[in-house]
Amino acid sequence: MVDLSRRRLLQAGALAGSAMLLPGMMQAVWAAGSDKPEQQSVRVGFIPLTDCAPVAIATLKGFDKKYGITIVPTKEASWAAVRDKLVAGELDAAHILYGMLYGLELGIAGKPQQMANLMTLNHNGQAITLASELAERGVRNLEGLKKYVGQQAPGSLTFAHTFPTGTHAMWLYYWLASGGIDPFEDVRTVVVPPPQMVMNMRIGNMVGFCVGEPWNARAINDRIGFTAATSQSIWPEHPEKILGTRRAWVEQNPHTARALVCALLEASRWIEASEENRRETARILARRAWLNTKEQYLTGRMLGEYDNGIGKRWRDPHPIRFFSDGAVSYPYLSDGMWFLTQFRRWGMLKSAPDYAAIAQRINQTAIWQDAALAVGGMSAPSPPLRSSTLMDGTVWNGTDPEGYASRFAIHRKGA
Template sequence: MSNARFISSRRRFLVGSALAAGSWLVPGLRNAVWAAGSDAPEKPQVRVGFIPLTDCAPIVMAALKGFDKKHGISLQPSKEASWAAVRDKLASGELDAAHALYSMIYGLHLGIAGKQQAMANLMTLNNNGQAITLSNQLRTQGVIDGSSLQQRVAASEPGTYRFAHTFPTGTHAMWLYYWLASVGIDPFRDLRLLVVPPPQMVMNMKIGNLSGFCVGEPWNQRAISENVGYTAVTSQQVWPDHPEKILATRAQWVNDNPHTARALTAAVLEAARWIDASDDNRRETARAIAGRAWLNTQADTITGRMLGQYQDGLGHRWQDAHGMQFFRDGEVSFPWLSDGMWFLTQLQRWGLLKQQPDYHAVARAINRTEVYRQAASAVGNIVVPQSEMRRSTLIDGRVWDGSNPAAWATDFAIKRRGEPA
């Protein structure tokens, strides 16, 4: 079945399911612009930060395809050097909003990723599309998967192997830790952990500084293309259809600019829908974001995995059923409370939080479902779920639905308490 026919069939199924379950389909005129009179955005120009990763695509395409103008704003993407820079510029107000790591924003809201500041998640930008890359040096030592890595680590002195993620409370740290623990490796006890900005991962592995890393695309594919490393596991193998980057801002910014927040969310939401509408749109997106102003890499490095066409550098190729997705009839974009709560359980598990938080209250404060619903109405024809919780099964067979987060956070054999080293 072609991608377009699959999307059409899936849309009919979801709409029917949503109506049967009591969800609602937001009506709207196809070319309506909700940016007039008292609904006009307070800020005509919106500066939005991004890191050069494939999943910044909805922000870039919202600007390049004119979806921002349709909703009464001029989106100004700002390329940033690291997630720490994104954090600092968001907190200071130098950026109005940003393409951001989901759990980084939760950490900032709780004061464990920098000076505490109330934050807001306007929408999820993508599901899936990250990976854990191991070095070719490990491959020569017989390491090809989690089991063989565990054996090698167990036979070595603690700290022998150096693994990197992109931010201490970020999503890549959480995927890395979860996968390592699932194969019997304690990341804090057994490894040396480093923080490296995404564009610097491949070079650090090339010069021998890293045994492994977890990062977003295109840097895992770049490691394969440059014969530096290979994909050991994708993030969607850890959690199929997991939340990844979000459209983040400060809570005060939303309070001060409610119409701008709605317009920004609507523009990016419309771009996400456009990207997912066809493989041709995905190819066009890959060519656009490959440019020097954005990712500054070859389009071919982006395109394959963006289309779900994977190869791991060990001779295996497959069409991934859970490749990077940006919209999927609104399932991707909705800021599910249970997604935010899951990251809180992992911050608790790894000792980054000193005590159990009020999981639901924190997620409710950050994830602005009311802004998303307004934006979905402005865009039109968006299925918005009635429930704000969803159910998922992770790599170790554990089922997450947000129903008992405190118990879920503590029910792991490998976990950490107290201040991390």
């Protein structure tokens, strides 16, 4: 099974490499027919988080118009709302949690749906916040939390994430388990929409949460919590939000899909072109139409400047990234497969999936390739895998995914 997965991945990489060797042919194909977008108006859902930035910038800077479409951004209240509207066709595409899209494909995040990942929108930029009351009791890191949890009745402490198969759930589970805390036996976890995290911690509904910015910075500003870990300290340069849609929509609107990716690639490149562009992005996102918050909650971490709220300040070597010469946006197959390994680890999948096949049908590497050629200055990796070392020293490189999924000491019973 492992050898078959590896072979499929290498074949996919070879195809991507071949496309890069024939840019003239690709452009000639477009010229021979019509590459005009099938839809001129594209409804894109988003949750008010810092990492929706490419959607905002593509819309407000006119990158969508450059490629013949008009993005209609739609602000949503929860990830469940994004899921429901995307599946129902009320949204054409969305800023969405990586693991949520894969969960939809597999029927563990809702009714099974054929989904598509057009590109990765960002790396890094999430965090785990613990309540200030824990700091007052001497809990300032994972080791201290392990000791404190051991003093409580199992399940008496509540932690929140944003969606059961989402990225924040996976970061929270991984972090807790790396410290010897079973996220299903030792503590209780609940789902809370991102904009409601701070309020729920303020009234004592949980002692910790994992969410995207600016809500971790907001908890520090409101003096109700501190940053115990950044998501990039769990997995440096981890994939986070993606541009998700239905596979049927891509099949019916291939030119529109490519134009949408082009617009967001241009926006991502613009954000990272200078520090001033990042600052302007923070000012834009603070507006009512987007995050409706104070600019000060956004700017610091947008620039990679961190303060954990209990005396530590640093410039993070892995700040939130949107472009990095296109490397952020490429939909690596190994990134999607990692979420499958965690679904297996935590008992969400009862049998081993075909990791490679699932990633290949969801991650639209060919559309990314076409868009990258149109925008320019980017090339696809071959094969579509990358290697990463996580906080506990485990190395993930997309090979032997089932072996990787079963290697963890703490896992869900029956997984």
